[in-house]
Amino acid sequence: MSIFIEQLKSLAWTQEFTSTALAKARAYAAEDRVEIIEIDDRKIEAFCVGSESQAYEQSIYLSEDRLGSVNLRCLCSCPVVIDCKHCAAVLYHLQGSADDASESDAQIPLGRALEHWLSTIPVPAKPAEEGAQTAGTRLFYKLKPTPVSGKWLLDIFKVSQLKSGELREVKPMYSLAEMLMRQPGYLSELDLRVARLLVAMHSHHAYYSGYPLEGSSGAELLEMLLRTSRLFLDFEDLRPLVPGAKRIGQFAWAEQADGGFRAQWSSAEAAQETVLALEPLYYLDRERRQIGPLFNELEEKLASHLTLAPDIPARQAMQFSHRMSAATRIPPPHQLTERVIDDVLPQPQLTLVSGRERSRWEYILEHRAALVFTYNGQPTVDRNPEVMILNGTETQRIQRQPAVEKKLRQILQKLGFKKATRKSSLDRPGEMFTLPDDSAWLGFMHEGLATLRASDWQVEVSPGFHFNVQPVEHWYAEVEEEAGHQWFDLQLGIVVNGQRYSLLPILLHLLRTQPRLLDPVNLAQRSDDEKLLIELKPSGFGDPSGAKVALPLSRVKPLMATLGELYLGGHQGDALRLSVPDAARLSMLDGVPLDWQGGERLRTFAKRLQNSSHTQVAAPAGLNAQLRPYQLEGLNWMQTLRELEVGGILGDDMGLGKTLQTLAHLLTEKHAGRLDCPALAVMPTSLIPNWLDEAERFTPQLKVLALHGSGRQKDFADLAEYDLVLTTYALLPRDLETLQPQLWSVLILDEAQNIKNPLSKAAQAARDLQARQRLCLSGTPLENHLGELWSQFHFLMPGWLGDSKSFNRDYRTPIEKHGNVQRMQHLTARIKPFLLRRKKDQVATELPPKTEIIHWVDLSDGQRDVYETVRVAMDKKVRDEIARSGVARSQIIIL
Incomplete structure (x- = not known):
């Protein structure tokens, strides 16, 4: 008998349920609505059919606390969840089973895990001869070349073959993933292995017929395909491809009739091998329907890469040979003479770029500087110690100058640049550098850029570079007033490339999009030497089309102090309408070099109001x-x-x-x-x-x-x-x-x-x-x-x-x-x-000494009577309140 049932007998488990639940549970148990799914020493899994034929799943656990007491925990998938009538029905069912008869080992249901293990014991496979079957439904595999890339593709078909060998139905297999889930009976174990490897290699091709064979995985797959005896070149000739003996291959550039060259492999067995660019290489003997390894002395990846080389046109053969000589020691199509040069100095080239990069949940604007050294106009590549230049039929091997390049890098570092450590889509050929913040970039564009160019650096500013600033020609202020009005219009702006730009809408845009940037506290803490980058025509985030200027904070601060965010908060348009008393703020702009136009009277008024120098007058005669x-x-x-x-x-x-x-x-x-x-x-x-x-x-x-x-x-x-x-x-x-x-x-x-x-x-x-x-x-x-x-x-x-x-x-x-x-x-x-x-x-x-004169006044009879009446009444009221609430709570009445 189960240990669970034995312990259940000793527990007063009915106390865990309501009387209503127990009544329903006894009925359910009597009606045989309970089915035990799994039982062990500590747990029961069961089903109970409740009202309206709704089946619920129960999980009942036995556990011991620290004092050794046994506790029962009952969970159900019904809305009640715990200690419900369905759990009680399961316990009544178990109790009834124990009362009817002692439980034999043969009657104890096995757990689900054991049942699953027993049902999945593999049956020893009969020795299969893949090629022996000639009839029925099977998978056929077909190799086909791609004329452009030189790679080979694998097509898979579901075929029905008669005993005569004739193919009745040939259907492409478009979804290997679906086939692996269904695993139809006509698949062999080898078919399943092929399918799994293909899905792993080309998950993005899972619903497409035509799988590229490449790399070492492609070679492994090819070996498995050959073992199926169902790999063909075409279905007109149903001779399957079979494994062939290894061959020793030799690589060469075969010159064509038009003067061009083509990559070609040869062996003792064939002057021109058909090669599958795998790792390692395989040859295809079409006549014998054989596929076998093509051994060679090259590294496997390089050999495969050479096999896939495109045809080389005659007019490009010389340049190709030169470039290939720089990349590898394999002989190129043309043999070139070489000359080593070691006295060329590097020319630094710096490219400035900006772009949006994704950072977690948002896009941020990033900036990079790409440094490349050129020798006689040819850029360096990675850490290659030399630069190769083709001069006619001569390859010039120019030796790089590491010491000079290091000094040039140090010039960048002195300007604040540091190596960019994080990969970015902005990365360009060469070494990537960055600056710590926008202020540093602005400072570099203002001064460092001119320093580099004066030192014969070539600096290219990309069109979308965020800090490509335009010089400000001059600043202007324009005051327009009309007689009889208590207001005036003020414009403040700059002139860039001969065009006037009002600063008011620009500052308003900054206040709305970056309020902290122009916050008075933040501005006060920043140095006057810093620059504020603004777009003259504010547009979308990181839009490179708008012209930009860098305004020194030494000029922006007085403007913001004069106008304040209150003026700009609800402002629209290029001019700011102010009341005449507001003219006092115009005097705060005197320290800013501005080209003033109009408003002489108001500016004079502003200066007088700002200086607060009172008109000096004497006390008037007759006062x-x-x-x-x-x-x-x-x-x-x-x-x-x-x-x-x-x-x-x-x-x-x-x-x-x-x-x-x-x-x-x-x-x-x-x-x-x-x-x-x-x-x-x-x-x-x-x-x-x-x-x-x-x-x-x-x-x-x-x-x-x-x-x-x-x-x-x-x-x-x-x-x-x-x-x-x-x-x-x-x-x-x-x-x-x-x-x-x-x-x-x-x-x-x-x-x-x-x-x-x-x-x-x-x-x-x-x-x-x-x-x-x-x-x-x-x-x-x-x-x-x-x-x-x-x-x-x-x-x-x-x-x-x-x-x-x-x-x-x-x-x-x-x-x-x-x-x-x-x-x-x-x-x-x-x-x-x-x-x-x-x-x-x-x-x-300035005041005279205080003089106190005390004068006593007697109350009249009528006044004295009124005073005494009020005094007696209030005295009684105060005393009554103190007696009722105490002194602490009677302060208001006392006052």
């Missing part, structure tokens, strides 16, 4: 206040912005005199005659009295009107008669219809953070007003987020920071969410000329 140095600086700053026709934010801390500085600015404008139309100051309602008070105290010469209260409409008709008009953010949208037609000399927003929401009615109304100059006053120009700053600049200079969407994308999100330092620096530099911010601790030395 009843002594301006402190920082306040005088603020006045000068506002005067400078006025001259530049731009606005700005005065962001001094509260108490530093923003109102006084603004009044001094207006008084200066009045004295200069530029306050020919009124200024408008918009502020919170609570600041109206303060402005009126300070205007009366410090600038009594200014005629001030406060548009406040319900009776303000009576003054609408007289606005032009005043120097300064005051209104509030609340009234501005209401009075916009009256205020909008008026041209204001200066438009001032005090506590400008009130327009931090650009969609508010006050912000929209302020942007709709006409003014020569716009100013924002705010002790907190940025309270919560950068969007508030954008809203103020959108009022001051619309478009200076782009629209809201682009500002959030390019500044706010990178700075606030990602802490991008570069974006922060870029924004700071952009707003710096238009923001003057001083804190009290910065100007503390």
Whole structure:
């Protein structure tokens, strides 16, 4: 009885299954649905037919754990997979078999491996006489020559032969692989060996009749074919080819009637042998229908190669003889005289190539330099110590100069070249060299190439070479502006071969395809001496058709710093449209040698804005206040912005005199005659009295009107008669219809953070007003987020920071969410000329000493009653909360 069944008896295996599964399993076992496939001491393989006659396969294993306990593992191909009713049915079946009778050894089924081994015991083959069979279906083999290559082909046919020897059916065998899979009964063991060898030799011909016989495998195959006694030259003469005795062959170049030559073998038995170019050679005696080895003194591969030599035309015989003499010591068709020359110096030739090479899952662009030495115009071949040149009937054997060639290689190595160690489709005759990176290639093309050519090197640049750069004749910048517009068009470009190319679309293409290349951080880390390779007409990857230039980073860096990727991000076309305040960036191009065309006024404006040298003015006459140095600086700053026709934010801390500085600015404008139309100051309602008070105290010469209260409409008709008009953010949208037609000399927003929401009615109304100059006053120009700053600049200079969407994308999100330092620096530099911010601790030395005056005030009876009521109520509320939640959780209530 099986050990498995014995152990099964001792196991409480039913506990591994559900009651439902066990009930179904008992029924299946009783219905004899189980078939045992294989059983041994540790495993059972079985089939069980389940519901709907579906058969499933079960594998049940016995194993021992480290404590010696026996475990049962049941697997099934059904959806349940483990411990299913089918596995339980198998176990019930085994248990029932054990109960019915003791199992005899004869009843134990053998394993599948043993059954297979027994069924495949080879039957001793009867001695076969391959040629004896003359009737039935068999394979016939036929040799045929190829008239062009000189090789011999093997055709295979399935034939039906009558007892009379007549062939009834002759069908080509197109698929040996399929025949080997089916192995029909008419195949002999020798046929199978022939087929296997043919498939191994010519897997790409597996479905084609006509197999080349070549090399040592072809010789082995030929020997097997001869043993079949079914190898023929044709089927008209059914005499099979038989093995012949060995012959001794002699090779010679046989001259033809036209003066040409033909490779020919001869022997004592035949003046001209028909030869099969195998390894070794075989002769074919057509008359005797014999094939046998043709022995000779040559190496087998060389002998086979000589046999396949094409016919040599008479006019090429001399050159062929010369070239053959250089390749082998076998006598050529023509005997030439030889002369050894050892005083010729090598001439270095360098060929530069580029191409796409596959690297794992992608294609990469690679570059190579192929070095070849020539002697009297003839290139060297591999390590051959001499170069052979045909001169009439004389072969000149020029000895190479290894020491000189080594020095020439060292010149390349000093330029950074190294031997290419990896094979590539770019490899050319000669020695292959490469450079470490694109920068090195650009450097070589810029300087090293001229050095080599000056040293009498011949350098050929292939048409598709990636670094075949054109010289830049000069750089240009063109500014086009129109009167009355707050923008201008800027073009930056280069001239190559007399043609102008705008750099803007080229740089845009680089930013889109290789963003890291022009990344500010990456650019800053690279040397100014490096070159940037660009295609003047960007096209597909590695397209060799476009002209290329190498731009020095010393010129590219200022361009990118001036334009920045923000300008180029959504740009289309050759020109870049910029707002007038953007002209400040033009001054950054002063260090770049550019041929400027137009834009003189803007460039002057840019220089003044970039230099930030404030106009120096004295405090205006009639100002009843002594301006402190920082306040005088603020006045000068506002005067400078006025001259530049731009606005700005005065962001001094509260108490530093923003109102006084603004009044001094207006008084200066009045004295200069530029306050020919009124200024408008918009502020919170609570600041109206303060402005009126300070205007009366410090600038009594200014005629001030406060548009406040319900009776303000009576003054609408007289606005032009005043120097300064005051209104509030609340009234501005209401009075916009009256205020909008008026041209204001200066438009001032005090506590400008009130327009931090650009969609508010006050912000929209302020942007709709006409003014020569716009100013924002705010002790907190940025309270919560950068969007508030954008809203103020959108009022001051619309478009200076782009629209809201682009500002959030390019500044706010990178700075606030990602802490991008570069974006922060870029924004700071952009707003710096238009923001003057001083804190009290910065100007503390200019402020008078702080004076503290303590004045006690008694509460009135009514005030005292209200205070006490609130105090008692809150005291009770706080105490109740502390009692309920504790001090730690009551901090908010306490505050």
